[in-house]
Amino acid sequence: MVLILDNIAKIVSLTEAEKELFLSKIETQPFKAKTILHNAGEICKHSYFVNSGLVRSFNINDNIVEHVLHFACEGWWIGDMYSLLSQKPGNLFIEVMEEAEIVLLSKENQEQLYFDIPKLERFFRILTENSLVAHQERLMDNLSLSAEERFDKFCKRYPTLIQRVPQKQIASYIGVTPEFFSKMKSRMLKK
Amino acid sequence: MVLILDNIAKIVSLTEAEKELFLSKIETQPFKAKTILHNAGEICKHSYFVNSGLVRSFNINDNIVEHVLHFACEGWWIGDMYSLLSQKPGNLFIEVMEEAEIVLLSKENQEQLYFDIPKLERFFRILTENSLVAHQERLMDNLSLSAEERFDKFCKRYPTLIQRVPQKQIASYIGVTPEFFSKMKSRMLKK
């Protein structure tokens, strides 16, 4: 059972030959917790697909504060889209949070696959569309909802992550300080 | 000169026959200012490309406050991606701000074109990727920058819009009230 093929099969169906070609273009590796897969300031060469474990992307602003863009656990893709697409140095760090097995797809192989298997261009188009919609919603939520409401939405959307992710990182994802998050959480429990 | 073909030509090159097929699938219409192209609660049937004029997408939250997601002037695409992709009722309104000429591409025609002209699937994939990157950056900016810094970025990124868009809408886009925006602007001018 190859998780990434299941992931693709949910959107497009590949022939056996296409599956084999695809598998020949990817590489699967184990990583320890705290490994940095990609550093800000460097050019991103791969898309990452998480087979197991937990990964996050984040940036660090001038005041040395981290802001989490994205968490990815089993079955999710993650990367620095800006750097990958532009092949310029990006602002994101990508870090393994829990010991993980990760599929690497290089930019060159990805582009090659678009030519060899047009269905994969469709697959990534749809994947990107879904990601865009999620980002639009998160953006609007950040403009119009309170921190409590954003946390509620986070809990509903990513129930499994709440147990696994340190709470300071959830605070960062929803856009508040760990101190305020702690206070807010205890306030919410009282209700 | 057809603006939308130039727009496509920047990313993929179509043959004359493909251009003609594409043109046969779109519809161009004039709209007056204040026309609502798409209402929240309805299912979005079209992608919109702006030939001339100015359009915005926004939502309205429980407190009857508008939040601008996106402005689109000449050469930009706009739509309710969530509703268009899911074919479910969306949360966005799409409104013409300045008398406009707009290209309509129906969802069915768009999907048909993906089959007939795979290069267009590539075109929209790349368009969506670029949009995603822009949304990721805006999201991170909202998490880590002050209102002044967000306004500075807006000015640099969309210099032509500053003259054309009512300032209360810019305030909404960067995520502050019109009152605070007014105060902030005069404070910034003093420097």
Next chain:
DNA sequence: ATTAGCACTTAATGTAGATTAAGAAAGTTA
């Protein structure tokens, strides 16, 4: 066992930006 490091909590104080309200300016329609 001891220390060091990190996640979390609590509390005092500070501030960016919201809210409310009122008036001035500017655009729109009759």
Next chain:
DNA sequence: TAACTTTCTTAATCTACATTAAGTGCTAAT
């Protein structure tokens, strides 16, 4: 031209969240 609507400004007050700082408890390395 006036009458109406909408945008913008100013100012007082309020609050959600940040900052700073100190302390608690857990894990993990020495």
